[in-house]
Amino acid sequence: MTMPRALSTTIPRLLSLALLALLAACAQQREPGFYDVPRGDTASDALHRAQGDAGTVAPAQLQFGFGADSQKKPAPESGAGTGAEKAAGQSARPAAAVKIPSELAETRTYLGTVACPAGQQACPARRMTLTLAPDGQWRARSKPLDGTAATASMGCWHLVSTEPVGIVLQTGDQARAKLEFIQTNVLRLTRLDGQAPLLESRLTRQADIDPIQELAAQPAEACAER
Numbered sequence: 681m682t683m684p685r686a687l688s689t690t691i692p693r694l695l696s697l698a699l700l701a702l703l704a705a706c707a708q709q710r711e712p713g714f715y716d717v718p719r720g721d722t723a724s725d726a727l728h729r730a731q732g733d734a735g736t737v738a739p740a741q742l743q744f745g746f747g748a749d750s751q752k753k754p755a756p757e758s759g760a761g762t763g764a765e766k767a768a769g770q771s772a773r774p775a776a777a778v779k780i781p782s783e784l785a786e787t788r789t790y791l792g793t794v795a796c797p798a799g800q801q802a803c804p805a806r807r808m809t810l811t812l813a814p815d816g817q818w819r820a821r822s823k824p825l826d827g828t829a830a831t832a833s834m835g836c837w838h839l840v841s842t843e844p845v846g847i848v849l850q851t852g853d854q855a856r857a858k859l860e861f862i863q864t865n866v867l868r869l870t871r872l873d874g875q876a877p878l879l880e881s882r883l884t885r886q887a888d889i890d891p892i893q894e895l896a897a898q899p900a901e902a903c904a905e906r
Contacts, residue, residue: 780814781845783861784837787813789890790867790883794822797875804828809890810849810867810883812837816903818849819892832894836903846870852901859883 789811796803804826811819818837823830835851846860858871865885869877 783845789886792883794881795877795879797872
C-alpha cells in the first residue's frame with residue numbers, strides 16, 4: 681500500500697520540529713555561559729609555570745659560617761622601593777653586591793706548617809689550621825711542633841689585593857697575619873705578627889671544614905658585611 685505523498689513529507693517535518701524543541705529544552709537547563717570556554721592566555725600560563733603553584737616555596741639559601749649571622753639575608757624584591765620612588769612611578773634599583781673573589785666565596789679550611797717569624801729563631805715551628813668564612817670571619821688553631829699546648833684565635837679578615845688575592849687577618853685593630861693565594865687552593869703566609877717568616881710557609885686547602893670548636897663558646901666579632 682503506498683503512503684500518500686502529503687503524509688510522507690509531513691511526518692519527517694514533524695519529527696524535525698520535535699527534535700529541535702527537545703534540544704532547546706536541554707540547552708535551557710544549562711547555566712548561563714556554560715558553553716563559553718575561556719580562551720588560554722599564553723603570557724599568564726608561562727608566568728604560572730615559571731612561578732609554580734602558590735604553595736611552592738623555594739628552599740632557603742644558607743651560607744655556612746661560624747654563627748647565627750652566617751645565614752644569607754633574602755634579597756629585596758625587584759619591585760620594592762621607597763614611598764618617594766613609588767610616588768614617582770619608579771621602581772627601586774637593588775644595590776650592587778660587592779664581588780668576593782672565588783677563593784673566598786665559600787667556607788674553606790687550610791692547613792700547613794708555619795716557620796717562626798724573623799727575629800724569633802728560638803721558637804718552634806707550628807702546625808696551623810686556618811678556616812675562612814665568606815662573611816669575613818676567620819678562626820685558627822696553632823699547635824707548636826715541640827709538643828706544647830695548642831692555642832686558638834679568631835677575628836675578621838679583610839681583602840687587601842686582588843692580583844694575587846691577598847687578605848689580612850685581624851683581631852680587633854691588631855693585624856695578626858697577611859696571606860696571599862698563589863694558587864686557588866694554596867695560601868702563602870707573608871707576614872706573621874708584623875714579621876716575615878724565616879722560611880716560606882704555605883697552607884693547603886683541606887677536604888673537610890674545621891670549625892675550630894675550641895672557640896665555639898666565644899662571641900664572634902662584628903665583621904663588616906661583604
